[in-house]
Amino acid sequence: MVIIMKPEFTGKQLENAIRAMEEGGVKVMISKGAETTILGAEGDSSRLDEERLTQLEGVERVMRVSEPYKKANRKYHPDDSVIDIGGGVQVGGGALTVIAGPCSVESEGQIVGVAQAVKASGAAALRGGAYKPRTSPYAFQGKGMEGIRLLLEAKAATGLPIVTELMSSDQIPMFEECVDVVQIGARNMQNFDLLKKVGRMKKPVLLKRGLSSTIEEWLMSAEYIMSEGNNQVILCERGIRTFENFTRNTLDLSAVLAVKTLSHLPVVVDPSHACGKAWMVEGMAMAAVAAGADGLIIEVHNDPANALCDGAQSITPGQFSALMAKLHPMAQCVGKTL
């Protein structure tokens, strides 16, 4: 349930409304927006007396929220959330934020070289996996801690904030110290215990949509993180499993519109994992921007043919530069700054 305050409410009236909600057994989340102040009930709101709350002074109206996600719900927070990822970079709020880099960190030359190239083309952040969730235990599993060290070198060389996947709670203290954005991969989207622990971190989280997850399940995973106090969640649409197997996954661009209506959280699109084909990345990246995405996360590799992971969907730094040039007018067209 949410209480929408009248525009001219007083401090005393706000206090009374909060107390009345707390007496009904819920915690209160206050959202002070540009136009409205909203009090959102966190927890079981079945004991709240809607009629009594409606009659309180300073209260404009009371609304039951039927969706199971609350903190992620736009009804609780009408204004778009803007997430600061460090280095002066923001996701949401009118920016088109492009994150680029290889699937996996492979060597110092590779990650620093790609970081410099994507930065020169206008990328705002660097991606690169150090811990890789591979289908086969015999496939390259990532360079682990050494990969994180190399990402930090690339960050030192370019100033780009780093985005990398967290696979296990053992990695949390090290990620808290070294990483700018904690990626939760599609395969861990419903690892609820991990989500709760990430919810206690102080870092922004890029939450990828699960392989076959509904929009509601995805938002409930965001809710897990937010319910522990971490509101810095960036959603990432990366394609879902369908019967179609020409592409690696099916990019669900309608989800971008859905989620931006249902939630205040920013959404970025990963055309690389969605399509699995490098030649499709440009077209789908453009389409994602047209659909209203707040950003893109794109796999870029200096030598895709010899990449240790996801070479087929990786574009070269040259192709990335050409894509960025095309994204500028596209961003302008939808009123975003790139």
Ligand code: PEP
């Ligand atoms: C990745 O970003 O390299 C990755 C493994 O993505 P996803 O979790 O979307 O498959």
Ligand code: MN
């Ligand atoms: Mn990948």
